[in-house]
Amino acid sequence: MNENARRGVVREINGPIVTIRLPGVRNGEQVRIGLLGLVGEAIALNGDEAVIQVYESTEGVRPGEPVEGLGRPLSVELGPGLLGGIFDGVQRPLKEIFLSAGDHIPRGLALPALNREKSWHFVPDTALKSGAELLPGSRLGRVQETESIEHRVLLPPERGGTLLELAPEGDYRLDDPIGRIRGADGVSHKLKLYHHWPVRIPRPYLRRDNSIEPLITGQRIMDTFFPLIKGGKAAVPGPFGAGKTVVQHQIARWSNADIVIFVGCGERGNELVDVLETFPQLQDPHNGRSLMERTLLVANTSNMPVVAREASIYVGMTVAEYYRDQGYDVVLQADSTSRWAEALREVSGRLGQMPVEDGYPAYLASRLAAVYERAGRVEIRGGGNGSVTLIGSVSPPGGDFSEPVTAHTKEIIQTFWALSKELADARHYPAIDWVNSFSGHIRVAADWWHRKVGGKWEQRRAKALALLAQDVELSRIVNLVGPEALSDAQRWELEGAALIKEGVLQQSALDPIDTFSSPEKQYLLLKMMLLIYQKGADLIDLGVPVQELMELPMLAKARRVKQLYNSEQTEKLRELNEEFIQAFEDVRMEYAKFKEHRQ
């Protein structure tokens, strides 16, 4: 046992909340409880007593059992071997637990997060010489963590000084020393391939930087209509069954991030299994490697202890910041922040704190904001940039977006992908509703699209949204008095909106071609639908009856284009555009003849 540890006793057990007597314990300190050695964290102090939230079930714990203060806050291990892994809410390695303990998670089991036996091939930075002055968090060298990800070995963020020694290239295990540094305190410290960091403290960086490019997800409604940027904050709220999980999985699969961290907090076990089973077989669309090589899972499913659920987001975020500090663009997905908020509520309720809205504690909004604010694009200490993009799903009770978690989240984030029950019921997927969704990143995204893809992105996006807004208006009229009340031009507007909905917005995650759309394909598809609409509208202006246009076979064909040609076959889309233009030209000629004939 740790000699710094202080001893005390259990006084009361109330579910996951245990009151202990342990003089000198600090708020946030880890405490080991009882004969089983359950781990928890001090959240309130009162004289000699402390209130501990315990990460595991407290069944069987008795008053009078011993407790031990561990002298440090909840921390994670950061080093090679994280990627491809699955950890619980306090970073215990679930695969290793399965191997050593079987189907169920036993209590009081302490396994290190990172494998101590495995050797890594360390290559020191050639520029580093003994005697070099290093800033905290500087880069020492690299390790090939997976085939596609090079792990940059960093000094711990609070440890700078004079480099005394750095190991030569070679194979090292995590606990092997790879160097020594003399800190400002004049003491020599050993360096290893990994270090610890407390999860509730954001990892330091040099300064915040502006985000400059969108996160491309390959999902048309997100990229083209409501873009998110690297380093941005987004929320995906939706009632159950609206497709939150599929949206999250699609982002994890197809986005152009370097690293994807998926925090399943309080959600279904099978969803994580789905990722664990399918990702190793899927290819990263950007480099062709197995997706699992860039993915890491933090799993605290709904049936796992609620206190560890509260911790899981911080664990995921700290790991995300660690890869950010290596210069990577990281996407952190939290599914779901509502379950995280409920964990806060449960603990606060058991502490008898005054509830404010729907039983949530008064600090809900500030905690949420503090978590989201850890996202961002920053200049890192080793030079260059890295970013953490945070995408939180929200599960509003009854699908009511005015409830506290959704309402507070909405004030914090800049991209809001609102899922709608009505769209999901009609099997319009992704069920992201274009009326309630928004993005605060249009200007940054437009810059990028105009430079990289095409100059009319912003204009076409606006045009399409206007058509969709018009559709809402007109549909209301149709529902009141029937379609006969509309003019030909208005009925064509409905058709134009339908083309955008079915030909662009609807995207099947299950279709092998449609599941990912490159920016160029997105741009061309939108162009195609708008072109059809515009050409048709011109003909209607000339007097061609709408019925005639509605019978054009191209309308059905245009809806299927997204599934016919993949992102490489953009030439086909261009050809098809020409074909459609010609078809309209034919109608125009025919109509002109018909009119001539009549006169």
Next chain:
Amino acid sequence: MSAREYRTVRSARGGLLVVDGVPDIAFGDRVLIRDHRDRKRNGQVIRSAENSVLIQVYEGTDDIDLESTWVRFLDQPLEISLSPELLGRVFNGIGEPRDERPPIVSNIRRNVNGSAINPAARTYPRKFIQTGVSTIDGLNSLVRGQKLPIFSGSGLPHNRLTAQIVRQAGLVDEESSFSIVFAAMGVSHTDARFFEEEFASSGVLGNVVMFINLADDPPVERLAVPRVALTAAEYLAFDRDRHVLVVLTDMTNYAEALREVATAKGDVPSRKGYPGYLYSDLAEIYERSGRIRDRHGSITLLPVVTMPSDDITHPIPDLTGYITEGQIVLSRELHNQGIYPPVHILPSLSRLMKDGIGRDDTREDHPRVASQLYALYARALETRNLASIVGADELSAQDRGYLAFAEAFDRRFVSQEEDEDRSIIETLNLAWDLLRMFPKESLTRVNEADLTKYHHSGKD
């Protein structure tokens, strides 16, 4: 250490006892209570402090006095005995026999709270279960290891549908040896008898284990029922390699009992007075279903949730829907039109369907046919709304086509007899009969190959 009995009950109300002056008692321990007439009751410690404990009494606290009530701490959690002999038996909510036969004797005893399955130990459910009900098999397919609740309302035929599923459920390619764990919480005597007779008449009784808590049994006991039942199910599935179908009816009664006890404990209420931990509590139950790596058996969960006032946003169905892998929603409107089973397909969903259907499991066109039917039916219902405003005569020929489709869909596809066991192929062929009401061009969700193969006039 706790063979001693204590007569130091300080308060008794709402199914809860506070006992003072006891030694250090473990949180979660079982308790035996003897009242003034020497009747035994069971309880569990739900809060433990240095000198006093809070006990939840499964049989309730009616007719208890403070002076002559004795409490004995058993120094063990709530456990049940497990053996294959469970099958064919009837128990109460805490696993005591209800059928006047002796208790189960076994050296395998397990804590009813179970412990969380390691997500890394699970395998993804993929095996199609044929229930013989078109709206489920065709459009919301159930797979082995799934948790798929039935959202119903008072007076709707959820019991009949559940019984039909239990009777007909089989796996397409294996001999269908489902064992059934039936857990009733707060159901009426009539409903309990209906199920018993159903099981008896279909000859599966020897393959069923029942845990019954009736409407006039103590509500606190309801809190134990699903946990006890799932402990039995886990044993049958993962120790005995069986495929287990667990029916939990009715989860609404369970949640109400939870609210009752929470209120008595003084927990901070959240929505509609339900405690803030209702989600976690329900998840502890529902998440015990599934499949585990290298184990042959599986647990498929069919909870019944009656939605208070048919409100799907009520906390119980709402939180259930967030945990389960979809839902089958029954509609009062269809029921009133005499359609059985009145499954409303638009709000119904099976999240695991995509991995359990298609060429290797059912038929290659299945996913696209389902998608096409959904799209057409959604459109058809819009048209029906429109027709109710402007009148059917005002509709275009195309819209009248949709109306006819909606009618045919309700009457022919949704509707079926209670003893009609349709194979998945019959269901898909029936679907094509309906799709043929439309020209090929308007079926945009199926592909060319499907159209060539199945969209032809006349029968083959």
